[in-house]
Each structure stands twice: as structure tokens, then as C-alpha cells.
Amino acid sequence: MPEDRQFCTFLVDGLYFGIEVLQVQEVIRFQEMTRVPLASPVIKGLINLRGQIVTAIDLRRGLELADRPAGSLPMNVVVRTGDGAVSLLVDEIGDVVNVEPDTFERPPETLSGIARELISGVYKLKERLLLVMDTEKAVSLSGVAA
């Protein structure tokens, strides 16, 4: 059976998310961003990642949460996707955690809305729940609205 998996964890408006480390290219601090007028509001802007132009998607907006309070800067979780690197903007970066496969559970049926789309499952950690983010879905969020 599958072995322990490692997740890169982060917080978005108090929600504890994880993305499998293999999908994460890197985590970087806040970067200057160039906004893209007329684009979907989910797209926060473009950042220059060592000469590569990477689209930054605000997960708060993606999850239809309130905007980040003024003055607090988001962190970039750069994930690899089918269409190159994409940065997910999150509030705070957590540790890399090991999870045991048997603590996994499908998201409850009562979960609705956009969260249902993005959360592919839940790991029941000792002290809290780790929500597994479906990166491909998160990334495709932005395309629809545009």
C-alpha cells in the first residue's frame, strides 16, 4: 500500500491546506507583482521568477474568502502544472508534514461550493485537519472567469 506522503502546508484565512511536496517547485516570499487589467479577479498578477513570468493566483479569492487584510503580504507557493509554473498566494507557510495514508478521508458530502472543487480530501492529523488541495483545479479556477 502507499507509503507516507509528504505535504507542504500553508494557511489561507485560517484554513490548513496541504499540497504534495512533489508538486511544489518552491516557496518564496512576497514578490512585486504586475496586475493584469481585465483579467479574472482570481489572478493577482504576474511575477518575475528568475526570468520566467509566472501567474499568481490568490487562493483567498479562489476560495471566495475575504481579501487579505491590508498590510499583510502573501507568500508564494509555486506549483508545477501542466502549463508550467503557477504561483498560489497564501497567508502563511507551515511545515512539511508526513501523513499516513490511512488517515485519509474523502471530503464530507456536506462540503459545498468552490471548496468542494478544490479540496480533494482530508487527512486527519492529531491536532487538526489537513485539507488536500487539488492544484490542477485551483489553477483552472482562474481560466474560467476570464
Place this chain on the structure above:
Amino acid sequence: MAELDDLVKEFLVESSENLDRLDQDFVALEKDATARDRLASIFRTIHTIKGTCGFLGLSKLESVTHVGESLLSKLRDGEMTATSDIISGLLAMVDAVREILASIESAGNEGNGDYTKIIANLTRLKDAAQGAVAPAAPAVPAAVAPAAPVAPAEAPTPDEHAGQAELDAPAAIAKAAGGDSGKSSDSPASGSANSAIRVDVGLLDKLMNLVGELVLARNQILQFSATLESATLTGSTQRLNLITTELQEGVMKTRMQPIGNVWSKFPRIVRDLAQLCGKQVRVEMEGRETELDKTIIEAIKDPLTHIIRNSVDHGIETPERRRTAGKKEEGRLYLRAFHEGGQVNIEIIDDGGGVPLDRVKAKAMERGLVSAEQAAKMTEREVLNLLFLPGFSTAEKITNVSGRGVGLDVVKTNIEKIGGTVDLQSKLGEGTTLRIRIPLTLAIIPALVITSGGDRFAIPQVSLLELVRLEPEQARKGVESIRGTPVYRLRGNLLPLVYLNKELRTDSADKKGDGTVNIVVLQADERQFGLVVDEINDTEEIVVKPLGKFFKGLTTFAGATIMGDGRVALILDVMGLAQKSNVVSDNKDRSVHEMESRTKDAGTSRQAMLLFRISDTRRMAIPLSLVARLEEFPRSAIEHSGGQAVMQYRGQIMPLISLSEALADTRLRLASPTQPDMQTGDTIQVIVYTKNDVSIGLVVDRIMDIVEECLNVQRTIVRPGVLGSAVIEKKVTELLDVESVIRTILPQAIEHADAKAA
């Protein structure tokens, strides 16, 4: 198995290169049947293909090439000379070989084409010669051995060939170019030129990308070093700068290909086409070595072929007609390529009949593209531009060559897609010149950097025409508005203004600004428009990077780039922006009008019409070019002077004419001076007409719109002051005869104006 696949692949690549050269060789051979070195080269190519077929077990291909080879060996050994028949036969063979190769490439087998006819024909040709000369037929395989030394020997022993191989200049160039590419693909054992290697295009693309990154990094370092005062840093930055520039040039060169690679196909195309049309055409080329980026070469291949076909089919006349016109029977198609100002110019010149302007006009009217009146006034250039409209063809009958109406418009669109321009010049009876200008490369482009709403944007320089800066004082006067649509008068022509911050729905930083207006005049399609931006910064070489799939729906941006300070800036798509702001509509008619009004002075442009209403119900229109300004005044501003309603306007006394009274349905009131309409509202709308600095205000009920229409004026309802009627926007509209109205009501004003002019 994989090894064999590789072998086949290499064979295909090599053969297709060789075949391209063959076409040129054959056409040259037709001109000079004794060019033995060419024969040798053709023979070798066919022989190589045949040899490899045997090895790869491609029996069909082998049988076709075998008989060709036998015939060629006779030609080469001088046992017979190449007649037009023989060349046609051999060309048919080359086509057959191509067909089989294509089938191998796509289907993996030789296909089921039947080539027995070709083989029989070639055998007949060969035997015919044998009967006539009847020497001992040399054993075919044995002929291979002497074949190889012929070409290499050619250079060191010029005396041997000098006499017989007096090839005309372009053919010689063709040979040089052909020989070049040929050497690398000849059997590797000959090792004549190992100075060239094949490189995967993907690798070159990657290199190009990396150099792009380097250029960006260099820009950043340059900016950074300027802030620090360190001699060592400045020194090494300068070196970095130089090396990067050189590297950039070098890598760009690796992607460059001579345009001759595309041209090499043309002699054959022209030959076939000329035979089909019963014409004689000679192709000359200059500047085959002119280099272009590979992607651009690919992009212009089809448009060029199309133009060439057009020239032969439409341009060059039949031998009889040429003789009557006192020209040489053989038409001349001249291809020229050269670099100029960072761009590549390609000219396709024929000495044919030129474009018959009358027929173009007639055709355009027949298709409803222009009205008779418009056509009568069009300049030569405008008529020629009609050829680029979709669905246009002057060919009287549809041949399988051209005349289907998918023509120059596609050529133009394709060329413009890569940032190029097409220009046509023609002289009746003397020929036509088509000039294409294209950028050297697409990856790194010069751009203008501007600021709007606090963000920087890059605008590709190709669409940039000029920059206009209006000081606050000028801006208040200069930027006028037609029913809320801002326009600016640029040297007498109305330039629609587009505010970038409004289009992008960003806040403009201009609010706190001093009211200065910066206008970037841009060209989109055939139209010009002014883009109002907050600030114009600088020009810079930028590396274009595509935007991801997230921005597919955004037509306003062509991509993004990284600026010197490391931040990302968006590249504006001028065409997309123009479409978004409705500067360019889908209606192609508008572009014709625009062409016309742009090339003529404003006084004669009649397509843009100002629509207004008088007496509540009468729709009227006057050419916008006659309108100096549109104004709205409080009714209280009307004064009277000697029974005439006047108004103080820009330091002058401007007489007012109420059009509803002047054109009242009864008759023109010749005697009594008119009074502006006093019934409704407390403002009046005035069309200011100016002639030689004398302004006259025409008072109307309401200014409605500005439209651009094909005017089809009907003079059935002629009244004083009305030129006639036309259907504008599906409603019958009267056309105002401004001069006659003024002349009737204010004769002294016109006299005054005329006197001023004199």
C-alpha cells in the same frame, strides 16, 4: 527497428533537400542543355536516392529512379541532349519520387500510386536517343564512378567548363547556394564540406530563450550599476553588455536561414505555371543569401508562392501580346531581397502588363466594395489597395491557378501577422512591383514603454506612428468630443482617441496630474487612433514572452516582458485594443474609406458624414471634412447685428444660419435674414463651417452621429440647398449643400472669404 526508422528519417530529410535542388537544376538545364556540371549533380542526387532505396527495400522508388538514372547518365555522357520533352519527363519523375517519399513519411509505405507510365515514358525517351546515336550503352552502375569526381573537379579546372557553362547570373547564384546545402547532404564519405552540421530547431529555440533571459539580466545589471559608482563594476558591466549583445546576435544568426531556401522552389513553380498558361517567363533572383529568422521564413513561404503565381498568371502577358507591346517575348520575374533598417525587404517585380486600374475599379463597383462616385475620385494607390480586400479578383475567368478570390488579402493578413507590411506599385504596360517588409525576428522586438494607471506597458514599435504631447492649455482646446467620443485633430484629420486607463478599467494617475495629454498615435489595420496614456517613458528592446492559458480571453495583451528593474510589464496588442475600443470594426468597408480619407486631404474626404436633424424630422448629413467644429452654446449667446443673428466666437463675429428656416419646405427665404430657431431648449447646437478663416455657424436641432458610409447619392429630390438624397444607416438622408445655402443667405460672407483667399 528504431535504428532503421532513424535511417529512413534521415533518408527522407536528405532526399527532400536534394529534390528541392533538383528543380532548380532542371530549370537551369533547360536554358543551357549542355551544362554538364548540373547534369552531374542531378545524376548524383538521383543515384543517391536509388542506392539508398535498394538498401531500405523501397522497390517502387527504386524502379522509378532507376530508369531516370539511366536516361540521365546518357545525358551526362553527352550521348544525347536534353530537350524540353526529356526535361518534362524527368520532372515528372521527380514529382513521382516526391509523392512516394511523402507517402513513406506519412503512411510508412510507398503508397499505391501507379508509376508505370512515367517509367515507360522515360524508357521511350532513352531508347529514342539510343536509336539515333546508338553507341554501346554503358553499364549503368559503372557510370557511378566517373560521376562523383565531376563536380569536385569543377572548381580547380575552370577552363574545362568555362566555355560551356556560361550560366546566367542568377543561375550561378542558385548553383552556389544549391551547392552549399548540397555538399552537407552528399554522401558523408566524400567529406567535401564538413563545416556545417544539422542542429535540432528545438535546441536553437532553447538557446534563443536563454539569450533572452541573459538580455534581461543584463538590462537589470546595467540599471543597477548606474546607481553605484564603482569603476570596476562599470567596467565589467560594459563588457557584459557588449558580450551579451554579440551573443544575442550570434544566436539569432543560428536561426537565420537564407531566403534562397524558399526561393529555390520558385523556378520550378514558375516554369510549370508558365507552360500551363502558354507564357515564357524567366526568373531572376538577387539577394538569395539574405537571411531571415526560421519562423519568419516558414510564415512567408505560402504568401510568396501565392504572389509568384499571381505574377505569372495575371502579371506577365502572353508572348503574342508582349510582342505587340514591343517587349521581349520572354517575361521577366525578378525577385530581390535585401536588408534595410533592421527589416528585410522582399520585392517581387514583373515586367508584365501592370494592374489595369479601370478594371479594378469596375470590379470593385460590381462587387459593391465602392460606389461609382468614390471610384472616380480614388487615387492610383487607393485603387491598388482594393486588390487587398477579401474576395477580390480581376481574373476574368477562374483558372486553377488563380482567380478564386482567395488572394492578396490572405497574403496581406499573413504578412501582417508577423509584423510585416505589403505594398503594391504598378505601372500599366510596364509591370508590377510588390514589396514586402518584414522584421528580422519576432523574439526580441523594440517597444515603447508607457505608463497608465501606475502600471507600465510596452507597445511594439511596428504599430507606432508618432507621439503627440498636448500641454494642458492645448489639451483643453485640442481634444474635442463628438457625442462623448473624444477626438483630436491631427493635421486636419480627426484622430479618434482611446483612453488606455478607461479601456483597461484602471484608475488613471492623471487625475492628480497637470492636465497634459500624451497621445501615442498607433496604426491598426488601416486605421489610426490615438492612445492616451499617463506617461511616455522610453523605448527598449524587449523579449516577448507569451501569457499563459489564464489570459486566453484577453485580446488586449500580446504577451508580457521583464523590464530592466526586474518587474513584469504587459505588452499591448494594438490590434486587439483597437478592436476592443471599436476603432477597427469588422466591416472592411470602413478601412477602404479610411485609406481614402487618410491619403487625401481632409477637404475632399466625403465618406465620414455628420448626421443631424432639422425641423424635428428631417435627417440631413454633411461631409465631416467640411465641419470645422461642433459647438453647443447657451441661447443667450445669440446677438443680433444688422438684422443678422450672430455670435462672438473665438474673437470673431460669427453669423448664424438656422438650417431649419433656411431649408424650410416652402422656399428659401432669399430676402429676409434668418433667425435661429427660438422655440426649444436653452442651448443651441451649432455646426461651425469655416472657409478661409471666415466662420459661419449652422444652427441645427440636434447633432446625431458621425457615420462612415458608401454614399450612393440620388438626385431625384433636388431642392435648393440640398445636393440630393442618400441612404445612410438605412434611412433616407438629405445631403446639405453648405456652399449654396450660405451663398443664398449670406452672399457677403462667401465673398468675404473668397476675397481673403485671393
